[in-house]
Structures are given as structure tokens and as C-alpha cells.
Amino acid sequence: MTVARRTALLGGLGLLAGCSTSGYQGDERAVTVAAGENGGFYLAFAELLAAQLNRAEPRLRCTPMATEGSLDNVRRVLGGQADLGLALADVAQAATGGLRPFGSRLPLLALGRVYENYLQLVVRADGPVRTLAELAGRPVSLGASGSGASVLGERLLGQAGVRADVRNLPLLEAVAALGARSVDGLLWSGGIPTPALAELNDRTRISLIPLDPVLPALRRVYGPVYEQVLVPAGAYRGVGALATIGVANLLVCSPSLPDEVAAAAVRVLVNHAADLVPAQAVGTQFLDVRTLIGTSPVPLHPGAAASYRALHG
Incomplete structure (x- = not known):
């Protein structure tokens, strides 16, 4: 993605890692992240994300789930077996567009573009x-x-x-x-x-x-x-x-994910980006807060969009 396109995508959001954050206010809630295979980057990333979310939002109990990968994750998220999932952008595009291997358009939403595959x-x-x-x-x-x-x-x-x-x-x-x-x-x-x-x-x-x-x-x-x-x-x-x-790899969810949980995940992505890179990939992979909202063609979850706007102001 070019610098110019990144700037356009941000649309003036100006995400600031030092912004204040309001914690998750709901009852205690389990959150499952459908990740990937043992030995891969997906699962390592999900483990870090879960740890940071649990630390930042004590009322959330987040755990990663080992899976076969993107297709499996989309199906688990939309089927209610997982709250969040990691999916390649082409798989997510196929889901929202009703392309193979999906038979119809699916209501998949995104919380952020997290890293490059x-x-x-x-x-x-x-x-x-x-x-x-x-x-x-x-x-x-x-x-x-x-x-x-x-x-x-x-x-x-x-x-x-x-x-x-x-x-x-x-x-x-x-x-x-x-x-x-x-x-x-x-x-x-x-x-x-x-x-x-x-x-x-x-x-x-x-x-x-x-x-x-x-x-x-x-x-x-x-x-x-x-x-x-x-x-x-x-x-x-x-x-x-x-x-x-x-x-690109997207953090995805279903429309039924509560706004408060979506917002909590966004706050962690923005404020703890440097802590979400597995140790073996430091120096070659990074989570760029400037491109988090670049999830097209998958729309942002409303709670995520509101959180990005709040962090801007």
C-alpha cells in the first residue's frame, strides 16, 4: 500500500498511541479468537492479542483458539464458535462477495488490518x-x-x-x-x-x-x-x-459482536501495537496503526469505527 493511499485511508483519524482509553464497562465476558495452526504466525499473534486484551480490559477473558486458518476462522466467527478471527483479505473478500468457496454473500465485518502475509x-x-x-x-x-x-x-x-x-x-x-x-x-x-x-x-x-x-x-x-x-x-x-x-490479514468478527467488545479490541490494537509482534518476527513484521482502518472491501464493525473516531478526538 502506498503512503498516499495510507494517508487517504486514515482520513484524518490521526491515531495516537497515547490517547486515553475508557475500559470495557460490561459484565465479565469470554472472548475467543480463532487464530491458526501451531507453528504459525496467526496463533502467536492471537496469543499476544489475548494477553494484552486481558491486561487492558480485566472484565474480558480472552483466549486464542488453534484452527486450520482463514477459511476455518470465518466459518467459526459467523457460526458463533468464535468472537474474533484472523482472516486473509482475499478470503474475507470472497466471504462478503459470495465468491468461491463461499456460496453466498456473508455479513462479515472487520476490526482492523493487522499485518501483511x-x-x-x-x-x-x-x-x-x-x-x-x-x-x-x-x-x-x-x-x-x-x-x-x-x-x-x-x-x-x-x-x-x-x-x-x-x-x-x-x-x-x-x-x-x-x-x-x-x-x-x-x-x-x-x-x-x-x-x-x-x-x-x-x-x-x-x-x-x-x-x-x-x-x-x-x-x-x-x-x-x-x-x-x-x-x-x-x-x-x-x-x-x-x-x-x-x-493483508484482517481481524474479523460477526455483526453480533457487542460494540463494547469491538471497541476494546480496537483500543488494544492502537495502544499496544508494538506489543503485538511475536518475538521471532521483530524487525520483519510490525503492526502499523496508520493502516488499521484499511479493511476494504470488508466494512468496519460500527463499534470499531466509533472507537477509532474516539481515539482521534
Whole structure:
């Protein structure tokens, strides 16, 4: 996102981390955050968010929930099994627009744009694959069936014209399969570095495949929800800088979330942004308060919008 667009999105909100905050005033309430898989960035972020929310709002009892990822989270939030959830912007866009894999338009709302995801196509450094095209006919994991990576992975292969032997493995199973050479690649959408991938790299040297050549085709079909991002050199030991596809991660909820809970979550996002970056990602990931309201095409929850306005004044 450009600086100019960020400024426009803020619309003069001028979010100030030092603003005063009024605490949650309701009865004690449990709040569940549908997060992601063990070994991934989603769950680590949700654990920090829950800890900060519990500290800032003593009447809320927030707990993170391990899930398969974005698709799973949207379904849990709208089905009432979770209060908050993390979802890739393309999955959230599909939900509100009634696109595949959702069958109708769903009333999903957002509390904030929290960080950038990096689409990572991981292969063994000593393996046979060096380009996306070389995955043709080879086994590759596109992520768990409930993950956002599975949605983007199908779109990626479709736009690239690559017919691979697709598996839908959870992250830790995919990591084990790549280490055992039972798949030739795994696709993951998450923060940089992803802990499970960094641990794999310590045992079995990995490489990342550049994916930016497919970006123009994806944008023509699905719009600007996809952006080019740069994986910095050394994010994984021995892996150089390369361009890939980025997609924002949103903190989402249903319309039934009470305004007071939405406002409490926003106050934590704004006032504790620096405390919401998992330790392994400090220096490569950050939560930018200037872009929190940039959740389009998913509308902000009314309680979140009111909280942003209150923090401005």
C-alpha cells in the first residue's frame, strides 16, 4: 500500500498511541479468537492479542483458539464458535462477495488490518524444484483445507497454468512431508519468518520460489487485494531476498459482536501495537496503526469505527 493511499485511508483519524482509553464497562465476558495452526504466525499473534486484551480490559477473558486458518476462522466467527478471527483479505473478500468457496454473500465485518502475509512456496534447497512451473505433476501441499493458503494456492496454480499433484496438509504435516521428500513443495501464507519453517531450515536447508510473476494475472482477476512484497534477505538463514505475493490479514468478527467488545479490541490494537509482534518476527513484521482502518472491501464493525473516531478526538 502506498503512503498516499495510507494517508487517504486514515482520513484524518490521526491515531495516537497515547490517547486515553475508557475500559470495557460490561459484565465479565469470554472472548475467543480463532487464530491458526501451531507453528504459525496467526496463533502467536492471537496469543499476544489475548494477553494484552486481558491486561487492558480485566472484565474480558480472552483466549486464542488453534484452527486450520482463514477459511476455518470465518466459518467459526459467523457460526458463533468464535468472537474474533484472523482472516486473509482475499478470503474475507470472497466471504462478503459470495465468491468461491463461499456460496453466498456473508455479513462479515472487520476490526482492523493487522499485518501483511507473505505467500511462501517452500522447497528443499537440494530438491528438484527451482521454479513454480517445475511443480507440474509433482506433489505439493497447498495448506490445510481450512486455510487461506489453500484458496490462494488454487488461484496461483490456476493463473500460472500449473497442474500439480495437490495435497492439503496442515503446516506441521507439510513440513514433515517436505523433510521426508514425500512432497516437493509446500505453500504457506503467513508472517516472516514462520517459526515452523525456520525450524525446518535448521534441519533441512530450504529455498523459496519467487511468485511475483503471477501477480499481474491474479490482480486482473481478483483485484488489488494482492500486492508485491519482498522477503528480506536472512529472514530464513541462508535464504536471499526475493519478491513474492502479499495479502493483508484482517481481524474479523460477526455483526453480533457487542460494540463494547469491538471497541476494546480496537483500543488494544492502537495502544499496544508494538506489543503485538511475536518475538521471532521483530524487525520483519510490525503492526502499523496508520493502516488499521484499511479493511476494504470488508466494512468496519460500527463499534470499531466509533472507537477509532474516539481515539482521534
